[in-house]
Structure formats: structure tokens, C-alpha cells
Amino acid sequence: xxxxxxxxxxxxxxxxxxxxxxxxxxxxxxxxxxxxxxxxxxxxxxxxxxxxxxxxxxxxxxxxxxxxxxxxxxxxxxxxxxxxxxxxxxxxxxxxxxxxxxxxxxxxxxxxxxxxxxxxxxxxxxxxxxxxxxxxxxxxxxxxxxxxxxxxxxxxxxxxxxxxxxxxxxxxxxxxxxxxxxxxxxxxxxxxxxxxxxxxxxxxxxxxxxxxxxxxxxxxxxxxxxxxxxxxxxxxxxxxxxxxxxxxxxxxxxxxxxxxxxxxxxxxxxxxxxxxxxxxxxxxxxxxxxxxxx
Amino acid sequence: xxxxxxxxxxxxxxxxxxxxxxxxxxxxxxxxxxxxxxxxxxxxxxxxxxxxxxxxxxxxxxxxxxxxxxxxxxxxxxxxxxxxxxxxxxxxxxxxxxxxxxxxxxxxxxxxxxxxxxxxxxxxxxxxxxxxxxxxxxxxxxxxxxxxxxxxxxxxxxxxxxxxxxxxxxxxxxxxxxxxxxxxxxxxxxxxxxxxxxxxxxxxxxxxxxxxxxxxxxxxxxxxxxxxxxxxxxxxxxxxxxxxxxxxxxxxxxxxxxxxxxxxxxxxxxxxxxxxxxxxxxxxxxxxxxxxxx
Numbered sequence: 001x002x003x004x005x006x007x008x009x010x011x012x013x014x015x016x017x018x019x020x021x022x023x024x025x026x027x028x029x030x031x032x033x034x035x036x037x038x039x040x041x042x043x044x045x046x047x048x049x050x051x052x053x054x055x056x057x058x059x060x061x062x063x064x065x066x067x068x069x070x071x072x073x074x075x076x077x078x079x080x081x082x083x084x085x086x087x088x089x090x091x092x093x094x095x096x097x098x099x100x101x102x103x104x105x106x107x108x109x110x111x112x113x114x115x116x117x118x119x120x121x122x123x124x125x126x127x128x129x130x131x132x133x134x135x136x137x138x139x140x141x142x143x144x145x146x147x148x149x150x151x152x153x154x155x156x157x158x159x160x161x162x163x164x165x166x167x168x169x170x171x172x173x174x175x176x177x178x179x180x181x182x183x184x185x186x187x188x189x190x191x192x193x194x195x196x197x198x199x200x201x202x203x204x205x206x207x208x209x210x211x212x213x214x215x216x217x218x219x220x221x222x223x224x225x226x227x228x229x230x231x232x233x234x235x236x237x238x239x240x241x242x243x244x245x246x247x248x249x250x251x252x253x254x255x256x257x258x259x260x261x262x263x264x265x266x267x268x269x270x271x272x273x274x275x276x277x278x279x280x281x282x283x284x285x286x287x288x289x290x291x292x293x294x
Numbered sequence: 295x296x297x298x299x300x301x302x303x304x305x306x307x308x309x310x311x312x313x314x315x316x317x318x319x320x321x322x323x324x325x326x327x328x329x330x331x332x333x334x335x336x337x338x339x340x341x342x343x344x345x346x347x348x349x350x351x352x353x354x355x356x357x358x359x360x361x362x363x364x365x366x367x368x369x370x371x372x373x374x375x376x377x378x379x380x381x382x383x384x385x386x387x388x389x390x391x392x393x394x395x396x397x398x399x400x401x402x403x404x405x406x407x408x409x410x411x412x413x414x415x416x417x418x419x420x421x422x423x424x425x426x427x428x429x430x431x432x433x434x435x436x437x438x439x440x441x442x443x444x445x446x447x448x449x450x451x452x453x454x455x456x457x458x459x460x461x462x463x464x465x466x467x468x469x470x471x472x473x474x475x476x477x478x479x480x481x482x483x484x485x486x487x488x489x490x491x492x493x494x495x496x497x498x499x500x501x502x503x504x505x506x507x508x509x510x511x512x513x514x515x516x517x518x519x520x521x522x523x524x525x526x527x528x529x530x531x532x533x534x535x536x537x538x539x540x541x542x543x544x545x546x547x548x549x550x551x552x553x554x555x556x557x558x559x560x561x562x563x564x565x566x567x568x569x570x571x572x573x574x575x576x577x578x579x580x581x582x583x584x585x586x587x588x
Contacts, residue, residue: 123504135504137496158503160496170492171500177483178506184552185475189468192539195548198464202431202454206465209452210417210429211527212472214508233505245486254489255583257559258478261551289549 005151006030006059008052008075008082009096010037012231013122014065016129017095017155021063022046024154031055052076056085061148063093068240069102076106083113091116091144095136097176097237099244100166103139107165116144119165121172122156123179125219126232133157137175139168173248176241180262182216183238183279190224191286200225220280229277229284236275239266298323299445300353302346302369302376303390304331306525307416308359310423311389311449315357316340318448325349346370350379355442357387362534363396370400377407385410385438389430391470391531393538394460397433401459410438413459415466416450417473419513420526427451431469433462467542470535474556476510477532477573484518485580494519514574523571523578530569533560 003026007018010032022028022044030041031049038048049055052075056062062082066072072094076082082092092115094103103119110117118140128134134156138145145161152159162168189212193203204225207217219232242263249256265285272288274281286292297320301312304326316322316338324335325343332342343349346369350356356376360366366388370376376386386409388397397413404411412434422428428450432439439455446453456462483506487497498519501511513526536557543550559579566582568575580586 123500123506125505128504135500137500158499160499162496163493167492170490171496174483174487174490174492174497175500175504175506177486178479178501178508178511181479181482181552182476182506182508185472185479188475188550188552189471191548192471192543192550193468195546196464196468196542198461198468199457202456202465203468205452205454206417206429206431206469207472210422210469211419211509211513212417212469212476214472214476214510215505216508217472219505248490249486252489253584254485255580256482256486257555258475258482258552261555265551286549290547 003061003147003151004029004059006049006055006062007065008032008055008062009065010041011065012126012233013129015040016126017065017134020132021151021154026151026154029055029058051080052082053080053085056082056090057087060089061091061093061151063095063151066096067237068096069098072096072098072102072106077109083110083115086113086115088114091118091148093118093120093148095120095122097121097172097241098169099173099247100169103166103169107140116141117165118144118148119168120152121168123172123175124156127219129155136160137162137168137171139163139170140165173241173245176238177245177256177259179216180238180242181258182214183220183282184262184265186217186221187282187286190221190283191290191292194292195290220278223278224280224283229281231276231278233279234275235266235269235277235279235281238279239263239270239275242266297441297445298352298354300325300343300349300356301359302326302349302356303359304335305359306420306527307423309334310420311359311428314426315445315448320445320448323349323352345374346376347374347379350376350384351381354383355385355387355445357389357445360390361531362390363392366390366392366400371403377404377409380407380409382408385412385442387412387414387442389414389416391415391466391535392463393467393541394463397460397463401434410435411459412438412442413462414446415462417466417469418450421513423449430454431456431462431465433457433464434459467535467539470532471539471550471553473510474532474536475552476508477514477576478556478559479508480511480515481576481580484515484577485584488586489584514572517572518574518577523575525570525572527573528569529560529563529571529573529575532573533557533564533569536560
């Protein structure tokens with residue numbers, strides 16, 4: 001349990017993930033740009049670093065759980081960034097969702113500086129993060145993966161070694177295709193239900209008991225029905241992931257009409273100013289289109 | 295257990311449903327246009343009627359599990375049809391998926407002849423039908439529902455009284471929105487996986503363990519991966535259901551971009567001559583578009 005872990009990015013997902021690392025007994029140091037999010041850690045006497053550089057200096061493994069590639073680049077290569085605190089044996093793990101191309105690029109740049117890199121995005125939602133029940137998909141060198149594996153096991157239940165750098169992200173993007181379109185399925189079904197005056201409690205009973213059942217229905221439909229649009233996963237983040245999917249599909253001449261229209265719908269949702277809400281806020285776009293009260 | 299049950303339509307879903315009624319001890323008589331499908335019943339000494347009229351004469355409840363409204367109309371009102379065998383207390387139950395409008399029309403025409411009607415579509419797939427684990431959504435008179443309920447319980451695990459005639463079908467159409475779009479989700483994810491060379495066994499592990507998990511993934515993805523395109527539920531039937539959804543949505547000025555594109559994709563699948571395969575054959579349309587081997 002001697003691996004010293006640094007955790008950067010204590011958002012909806014990152015905070016409970018870091019907390020599970022602490023609970024598993026790993027020495028932990030945390031950093032977050034918005035300082036207030038470090039308070040629950042400080043109260044437990046977990047050291048709070050003043051920069052990503054300090055995190056790197058005091059850790060064997062630095063885990064990043066950030067929004068997108070530009071944030072990651074800033075944290076890694078910016079002023080007072082992780083690479084300024086690099087040392088022999090340092091491993092950087094990106095657990096945010098990025099495109100496989102970005103992972104390859106970060107990997108290349110870090111390798112030149114003697115730093116190892118794994119891409120290790122997750123699925124399971126904020127519920128999975130809190131319960132230490134995430135699915136973690138890891139790309140990168142196999143030996144490096146083996147060294148970090150005990151730390152992954154503190155956060156997740158299913159740990160998948162996906163292959164070379166970028167292949168964790170690829171599995172994640174494939175997963176997001178399903179999560180995104182299953183969300184669309186739920187939202188269009190609920191819209192039809194509202195517009196036809198169907199009994200919503202009976203709709204919920206049907207959808208959770210037959211061929212329509214899904215993790216998205218189980219986790220997000222109760223939130224919609226109780227008016228809870230807090231992000232388990234932000235709509236703007238899903239929008240970003242869908243854009244990476246379409247970028248990749250276009251590069252590979254692969255038509256994906258479903259994801260394509262889904263990206264446009266999330267573009268509209270962001271245009272409505274709802275990107276910071278949870279992915280389930282897609283229902284609000286449909287409510288707007290049909291002038292229906294949520 | 296004295297309710298005499300007549301069962302018309304012994305297809306992929308109907309045959310196991312009728313068999314479960316027999317196993318539950320109800321007196322049963324069956325009819326199917328293609329006579330060969332009645333043979334497993336004849337071997338168990340279950341009477342096989344020579345017409346829907348004869349089924350009606352010898353039953354208290356006639357269950358129809360057919361493809362579409364024109365078939366149902368023929369069985370009910372055609373030559374040697376159910377209404378020719380009508381008698382005091384006869385109940386007709388349509389367990390196929392139809393539009394709520396058709397249910398209302400059949401109900402009106404049967405009521406004029408003194409015959410009760412319930413619409414009672416199901417979800418759960420052929421697996422649910424075989425295991426007596428269907429979800430059954432029932433519209434119609436509450437007292438009539440109560441009389442037939444023990445028969446439903448022989449076929450299903452979750453029996454939902456949905457409300458007036460047509461409301462069972464409405465719940466089913468809402469369910470089909472989810473099932474259809476979840477199928478699209480699986481197919482686009484698999485297509486991206488194939489085109490990027492991702493490890494399919496790892497994709498399956500991810501999709502069945504995180505936020506992407508769904509009954510569609512659990513039941514249909516193994517069939518695709520083993521090359522099994524036999525219909526649990528026929529593509530042409532889902533196409534019909536999606537058309538009813540779009541008809542209803544258009545009548546209600548309700549935009550459903552996801553289902554709309556899905557209907558067009560199933561139109562293309564039927565155009566490719568694949569309508570008689572299972573809904574999972576949608577992957578073949580994508581394989582065709584990308585010249586990928588299944």
C-alpha cells in the first residue's frame with residue numbers, strides 16, 4: 001500500500017474517487033483549482049497541494065479527473081504543472097474522457113520527459129464513483145498498468161486492461177455511444193408519455209421491468225421525475241464525448257446517424273444554457289420544443 | 295382455473311405463451327393459420343381448432359398474438375372469424391402490438407356484438423415469453439381485466455392495469471421507443487468498435503458492467519456476436535411499432551428526431567430484405583453501409 005497517490009480534480013466524480021483511495025489506505029495528496037472543493041479532504045488531514053507541481057513532487061502516481069483535454073494540458077504542462085515536479089518513476093493517469101488522439105499526444109510528450117502515462121476513463125456514474133463500483137478501462141504499458149492496478153481497485157469493481165495508450169479512451173467512447181443514445185431513448189419515451197397523458201408511474205414500471213430496462217433508466221429516470229437535474233455527469237461533458245465520437249467516425253468514413261442527431265440535440269441543450277446540468281436535462285429541450293412543463 | 299382459453303397465433307412469442315397457459319392448468323384450444331405450428335400442441339393432446347370461430351365457440355377468453363391490425367381484423371371479423379363463434383360472456387384479448395386507435399376501433403365493433411375486449415401487449419422478448427416472465431400492459435374495463443388476470447399471470451411476472459382500452463398499447467409504444475433506440479445504441483457502438491479495431495470482448499465487458507448496460511445489450515449483443523439473427527422480435531414488427539409511434543407523435547405535434555431516424559433505418563433494413571430477421575439485424579445495415587463483414 002506504499003504507492004503515494006496524487007489526485008487532481010475533485011468534481012462530482014473526482015471527489016468520491018479520491019475519497020475511496022484514501023479509505024483504501026493509500027497516502028494521498030489532492031489539488032483542485034477551486035480551493036473550496038479540497039475542504040472535505042483537509043478536514044480529514046489529507047494534505048492539499050498548492051499546485052500540480054507539488055502533487056507530482058510528493059506522489060508516485062498522479063491521477064487527473066478533469067473536464068477536457070485543454071484542462072489536462074494546462075495541469076500537465078502549464079506553469080507549476082505536473083511535469084515541473086517530475087521525478088524518476090512518476091506515472092500520470094488521465095481518468096477523464098478524452099479522444100484517443102489526445103491520449104497518444106500526451107503520452108508522447110510525457111515520455112520525452114521520462115514520465116509514464118495511462119489513459120483510464122471510467123463508467124458507472126456518480127453512483128458508481130461513490131460506491132467504488134466504477135468500471136475502469138485502461139490503456140498504456142502493461143507493466144505500468146500492473147503497478148497502478150491496486151489504486152484502480154480502490155475506485156472500481158471492473159478493471160479492464162484495454163491495450164496500448166488510447167485504447168481505454170476508445171472503449172469509453174464506445175460506451176458513451178450507448179449511454180448517450182439510451183438517454184435519448186428515455187427522453188423521447190417520456191416525451192411521448194407526457195404528450196399522450198400516459199400514467200408516468202406505469203410507464204416507469206414497464207420500462208424498468210421489460211426489454212426497455214437499462215442502467216440509464218434506473219439511475220436517471222427517477223431524477224427526472226423528481227425534478228433533480230444536478231449533474232451526475234454534465235450534459236456539456238457528454239456533448240464533448242459525442243463530438244469525439246463523430247470526429248473519429250468521420251475520420252473512419254463510418255456513418256453514425258443516431259449519434260449524429262444526438263450531438264445536435266446536445267448542441268441545442270448547451271445553446272439553451274443547460275450544459276452545466278446533468279445529461280438527463282435533455283428532457284428540458286423536448287419540453288421547450290413542445291411547450292410542456294417539466 | 296375453470297376459464298377456458300383459446301389461443302390464436304402460435305409464432306415466436308405466441309407458442310411459448312400458450313404453452314405456459316397450458317402448464318398453468320387452464321383448459322386450452324389453439325389455432326394457427328400455418329397448421330404445422332400447432333403440432334407441438336396436438337402432441338400434448340391440446341385440441342387444435344379448424345377456425346377462429348371454433349376457438350371462440352369453445353372458449354371464455356380468446357387471446358390473439360398476431361402480427362398487425364389487418365391480421366387481427368381478419369381473425370376477428372373475417373369468414374369463420376371469432377365473432378361468428380361469439381356467445382354470452384366472450385372476451386377477446388389482443389396481445390399483439392397495435393396502435394391505440396386500432397384497439398379503440400376493434401373495441402367499438404366488438405362491443406356492438408356483445409363481446410368484451412382488452413388490449414394487452416407484452417414486453418420481455420422471446421426469453422420472457424418462454425420463462426413466463428413477460429411484462430403485460432392491459433387496457434380495458436377493470437372488471438373484465440380482473441376476470442382475465444389469472445390467465446395473464448400464467449404468462450407474465452409484471453401485470454399492469456393501464457386504464458381504458460388503448461392504454462395498454464400506448465404503454466407498449468412508449469416501451470418500444472426505448473427498446474428501439476437502445477438497439478440503435480448497441481448497433482452504433484458495435485459499428486464504431488469494429489471500425490476502430492477495438493477488442494469486442496472488452497467492449498462487451500464494458501457495456502454490461504457500467505452506465506451502458508441494458509436489457510437489449512444483455513439479450514441481443516451475444517446474439518449478434520454469435521451470428522444469431524433469428525427473430526426474438528422481428529425487425530419488420532419493430533418497424534411497424536415505430537411507424538405507430540411516429541403517427542401518434544405527428545398527430546400530437548411532438549418532435550421525436552431519434553425515433554424518426556430509427557424508423558428510416560428500419561425502412562432501409564426491410565428494403566434490404568431483412569425484415570423477417572430479428573431486430574438485432576440492424577447491424578447488417580451498418581455492415582452494408584461500411585462494407586464490413588458481420
